[in-house]
Amino acid sequence: MALLEVDNLSKDFGGLRANDSISFRLAPGELLGLIGPNGAGKTTLFNCIAGKYPVTSGRIVFDGEDITALRAHEVARRGLARTFQVYTAAGDLTVRENVMVGCFMRTPSRRKAREQADAILTDLKLADTADLFVSELPVAAQKKVTMATALGTRPKLLLLDEVAAGLNPGEIEDIMASIRHINDQMGIAVILIEHVMELVMRTSERLIVLDSGRKIAEGLPEEIARNEQVIKAYLGERYVQEHGGEGM
Amino acid sequence: MEALKNAFDFSDQPRLDLTIAAGVALFLLTFPLLPVSAFALATMIQFFIFSLYGMGWNTIGGYGGQVDLGKAQYVGIGAYTTTILLIRWDIPFWFSMPIGVVLAVTWSFIIGYPLFRLKGHYFAIATIATSLVLKDIFEVWEFVGAARGLEISPIEYTPPDFLRLIFKEDIYYYYVLFVFFLVGILYLNWFRKSRLGYQLRAIKDNEDVARSLGINVHWAKIKTYAIATAYVSVVGSFHACYIKAIEPEDTMSLDISILIALMAMLGGAGSLWGPIIGAGILIPLKSYLKEWLGGVAGLTGMDLILYAVIIMVISAKEPRGVWGIVERVRRRKQT
Numbered sequence: 001m002a003l004l005e006v007d008n009l010s011k012d013f014g015g016l017r018a019n020d021s022i023s024f025r026l027a028p029g030e031l032l033g034l035i036g037p038n039g040a041g042k043t044t045l046f047n048c049i050a051g052k053y054p055v056t057s058g059r060i061v062f063d064g065e066d067i068t069a070l071r072a073h074e075v076a077r078r079g080l081a082r083t084f085q086v087y088t089a090a091g092d093l094t095v096r097e098n099v100m101v102g103c104f105m106r107t108p109s110r111r112k113a114r115e116q117a118d119a120i121l122t123d124l125k126l127a128d129t130a131d132l133f134v135s136e137l138p139v140a141a142q143k144k145v146t147m148a149t150a151l152g153t154r155p156k157l158l159l160l161d162e163v164a165a166g167l168n169p170g171e172i173e174d175i176m177a178s179i180r181h182i183n184d185q186m187g188i189a190v191i192l193i194e195h196v197m198e199l200v201m202r203t204s205e206r207l208i209v210l211d212s213g214r215k216i217a218e219g220l221p222e223e224i225a226r227n228e229q230v231i232k233a234y235l236g237e238r239y240v241q242e243h244g245g246e247g248m
Numbered sequence: 249m250e251a252l253k254n255a256f257d258f259s260d261q262p263r264l265d266l267t268i269a270a271g272v273a274l275f276l277l278t279f280p281l282l283p284v285s286a287f288a289l290a291t292m293i294q295f296f297i298f299s300l301y302g303m304g305w306n307t308i309g310g311y312g313g314q315v316d317l318g319k320a321q322y323v324g325i326g327a328y329t330t331t332i333l334l335i336r337w338d339i340p341f342w343f344s345m346p347i348g349v350v351l352a353v354t355w356s357f358i359i360g361y362p363l364f365r366l367k368g369h370y371f372a373i374a375t376i377a378t379s380l381v382l383k384d385i386f387e388v389w390e391f392v393g394a395a396r397g398l399e400i401s402p403i404e405y406t407p408p409d410f411l412r413l414i415f416k417e418d419i420y421y422y423y424v425l426f427v428f429f430l431v432g433i434l435y436l437n438w439f440r441k442s443r444l445g446y447q448l449r450a451i452k453d454n455e456d457v458a459r460s461l462g463i464n465v466h467w468a469k470i471k472t473y474a475i476a477t478a479y480v481s482v483v484g485s486f487h488a489c490y491i492k493a494i495e496p497e498d499t500m501s502l503d504i505s506i507l508i509a510l511m512a513m514l515g516g517a518g519s520l521w522g523p524i525i526g527a528g529i530l531i532p533l534k535s536y537l538k539e540w541l542g543g544v545a546g547l548t549g550m551d552l553i554l555y556a557v558i559i560m561v562i563s564a565k566e567p568r569g570v571w572g573i574v575e576r577v578r579r580r581k582q583t
Contacts, residue, residue, distance in 0.1 A: 071459070076461060101446050104461075105461055105463070110250070110254060110441060
């Protein structure tokens with residue numbers, strides 16, 4: 001049975017159709033990459049799935065339950081966590097306290113929340129930053145803290161929205177390792193929105209490509225890289241005519 | 249049990265702060281025994297009262313970042329409940345106080361539900377409005393004595409009456425309040441590191457992120473608003489027994505609401521010691537300014553001008569108040 005099932009999902013903002021009849025399935029423990037040019041509707045899709053936006057039409061089933069009409073905090077409590085593209089983490093809380101806020105979703109006990117937070121921080125190799133304020137950390141570590149906080153809610157599925165944006169190659173390697181750890185060792189399914197192609201091609205088991213709100217392709221990374229429609233979407237019609245669709 | 253242990257857990261506070269706090273506590277404990285004037289003692293009682301109001305405000309206003317300018321209505325509900333129950337049915341303070349809390353919290357849920365659909369300035373203005381409306385209702389409501397208010401006449405009781413909190417000497421009120429003050433600090437210390445306390449700080453920082461962590465933002469705000477209300481209502485009940493004459497104009501006025509918020513903001517909104525520091529600065533200042541300048545014609549409004557100046561300085565220079573300055577200096581020393 002699929003962990004997440006998105007069925008003909010559409011989202012309108014006034015006259016603009018940001019998501020147009022998107023359907024896909026995600027198996028438990030899968031790592032799916034979601035790519036597409038700027039404005040393709042990737043973050044909107046996340047926001048619809050996570051309950052931030054009400055959908056215009058369509059259906060979202062998570063873990064056997066219809067979550068289409070649920071609000072963001074209700075979706076989160078069912079085991080669907082996410083990170084945000086621009087958000088870092090609460091600057092006046094320490095790293096540990098940030099992660100504890102996530103853990104508090106499942107336990108009212110301060111002691112337990114603290115223990116769980118410390119375990120997650122160790123897992124993501126952030127243990128030595130636990131007592132620092134988030135605002136004192138470099139951006140890459142801040143991004144990892146937002147992932148750790150989301151993991152505090154013990155999700156079955158984690159939506160990561162451009163966690164590698166603006167990072168240098170070394171930091172990207174580190175984040176990739178963390179994502180793999182979350183997926184392989186913790187067994188959490190992940191959907192990854194990413195512009196850093198190297199990261200998304202190397203980590204994802206499967207890719208979905210959006211363009212102008214529509215799903216234009218779906219498949220293995222190597223298939224997607226050779227897909228003519230995808231190349232058109234990224235590089236334009238003329239590039240494909242001139243180069244004969246030789247891959248990305 | 250864990251909650252009780254956590255209330256006494258100050259381990260994240262620097263040793264220097266705890267030493268100072270212990271020193272201040274010792275000073276407060278012995279203060280009435282020193283040769284001090286009745287005026288000084290009355291000022292200290294006001295300091296406790298506003299510290300407690302400020303601590304209550306600090307939960308929703310400081311940790312939660314929701315600027316609430318309508319706390320006076322709950323002073324009124326507490327004070328009126330205690331007075332009415334006492335003078336009509338001779339129900340003593342220790343019973344009327346919790347009844348007042350129940351009424352105040354119920355009222356806070358009723359108005360909190362729509363209020364927290366609003367954000368920022370709109371929320372602040374709406375809290376002022378609800379408080380003023382309640383005051384206006386009380387001013388024409390005969391059952392509660394309308395604009396004349398109500399009086400507790402001490403001759404009917406035999407002070408010291410610990411059950412009804414009717415005393416002749418202020419020193420009794422002082423020590424009862426001192427106990428409330430300590431309990432207030434312990435509760436705030438527990439609250440700030442409780443699940444709700446942390447969730448509230450996440451809400452203050454970013455509501456969308458808070459929701460993504462399973463937090464029902466609207467409900468968390470309403471709950472915290474009720475906690476703030478309980479603090480204020482308890483002290484309102486106490487205030488009624490202490491002052492023995494209440495009327496809408498001086499228990500529920502806008503001045504009180506603003507002063508409550510100002511205590512916490514001056515001292516440091518969202519910090520444990522902030523409201524106490526704020527009250528410690530502002531109450532003696534206000535009290536003595538009134539004493540010195542109040543008699544001079546044309547200078548009666550000086551305290552209001554003072555508040556205005558403080559608000560401007562805080563918002564322009566240091567939104568986190570005196571405590572913000574302390575923390576800034578500390579961080580600079582570390583690096």
